[in-house]
Structure formats: structure tokens, C-alpha cells
Amino acid sequence: MPTKNSRLRVALLTVAVAVAGLALAGPAAAATPQTATTASTAQQTPAIPVDFVDLATSPLAADGETHEVTLTYRNDSTTDRTVAPQLLVESPDAGPFLDPSDIEVERRTAGGCWEPVDLGTQTGTLFTDLSTAQRTLRAGETLTEVYRLTATDPAAQGTVHPRVALFD
Template sequence: MPTRTIPRRVLVLTAAALAVLPTAALTAPAQAASAPPAATAATAVTTGRAAAAPVRFVDLPDSALPTDRSPQRITFQYRNDTPGDQTVAPQVLLESPDRGPYLSAADFRLEQLGTDGRWHTVPLASQTGTLYTALPPAKIVLHSGHTLTEGYRLTALHGPARGTVEPRIAIYP
């Protein structure tokens, strides 16, 4: 059987190309919401360079999962109290109880209120008992002293569920 030699230059260029890919592209798939989040005094930005990972998360007040099949409104705010602009992205976590049962994405519908005033479905991913929204590729630049307001609607499709809704804000460098 003949063997094939891969030129060293091709290997080096391939390794360099893979090193430039953002970490998020190699892990869970990122899906953007249908519309940019509603923001007060914020600007959505995208960059052509590789996406950086968040440097920290700010946990916002949590609440219980819906106890019936009616939509539960979830509104949260984050204020940039730093002296400079911050690049941020909102994220919603649905946390299972410590002893289970684990939550399933098929049991919930999460919608985000878009800037157009309509509700847009947001996909949920799952990892070790936690459902979560992907961090959007279009992050938001939140100016000093301004507030980001996010509106969501969560519906338990199959009756009451146990667990918590934990919104948070990803802070980027």
C-alpha cells in the first residue's frame, strides 16, 4: 500500500489556522437569537477577529422555574458602574435540582423580547443538568453608567418543573 507524505508547510499552515479559531467554535455550537437583545443605551458590536472568552460572569437574582404551563416573564437588568465601557453578553441558565431529575430542553420554551417588540425563540443547550443559552456572537458594548435590560418569557411545556432560573452577564476583556 503506498504511503502519502504531507508537506511540512501544509502542516504548519493548518496548525496556525486552528490556533486562530475561537475556543467557542471548537466546543458547543453557538447560535444567535433571531433578534439582538433589547438594550438601554447599549450598542451591539461584532468584530472580525477571533472571539475572546469571557473574563468573568456577574450572577443576577435567580427565581424558581414556572410551576404551571403559563409563560413566566423574566426581566433582568445590569448596570455598568465602571468608569469605562464594558463588552457584555446576557445568558440564561436553567439549573436542575442537586439530586435531579435533570432538566430537558424539550420541556421548556424560552423566548426573548426583540427590539422589534416580538418574542423570538431562543434555543437551549444542555450540560450536566443545566440548560443554558449560548453566548451571542454579537456582544454589547455597554457604556459607563448605562443599563442593559433583558426581557425573556419561559414556559414549562410539560407541567411544573423543579429548579431555578439563573440569569447572568458575561464580561469580556
């Protein structure tokens, strides 16, 4: 199990660095309005997680049914904290590796509707994007995020791993 954990941590660090680089050079950076103050200073580096809170994992159910996964995290500190919920779907250690087309992921919006979620993939792990999920959680507030997963490939195998990225 330590090998899988190490592989996952290395993959996630690689993804975080790649996302940070893309965010600096991508369209979002170009579309950011520049003021006289920010134009004369160096661009700020995008936030990179300092820690993760791992939540209970479960096997990926490849039964064609829709299954809900709820991520809950309470900011027990006395200060505001930037957090981002993330859903990982990990392939078996011995493969076969999952492909984003093997599962469908949706997220419940604040209005109660479901919206599709794009998945990234790295070293056999599918993941939701951290950069678009970041939010400030006030001291004492609780974050609850609900996802729906449907395995579209009946042969898909893996582990559903919800977690919360902590920034600051």
C-alpha cells in the same frame, strides 16, 4: 450548595471552551470576510468571559403559564464593556435533569416582538448562547433584557438563574 456552584462553574467553563472552539472552526468563521491584513495574521481567539454578575434566582414554575424574567445590568465603569446576558435553568442536584424540550424560552426584541431562543444543555443546566448575545455597553449605560419562560413539562423542576457575562 458549594457542590452545585462548583458543578455549574465547571460546566460553564466547559461550554465556553467548546463554544470558542466551534466558533473558530464553524461556518461563522468560514463566512468572515478576510482582508489582506487579517489573512496574513493568526486568527483571533473568540472572547471568553472573565467574570459573571449573578442576578436573583427563582424557582422554575412548571404551571404551564408564561413567566417573564428581566435581566438588568449597569456598566458603572468609566470605559465601554463587552457584556452578554445569559439565562440558565438549573436542574435539581439529585435530578432529574432538564431537557431543552421541557421549557420554551423567548426573548423580547428591540421592536417589542418575541423571538424563540435555542437552548444548550450541559450537566443538567440549560443555557442561552453567550456568543450571539454579546454587545458593547457604553460607560454608564444599562442593559435590560427580557425573557419569557414556559415550562412545557408539568413535572419539570429547577432554578431560573439570570446573569450577565463580562468580557474584556
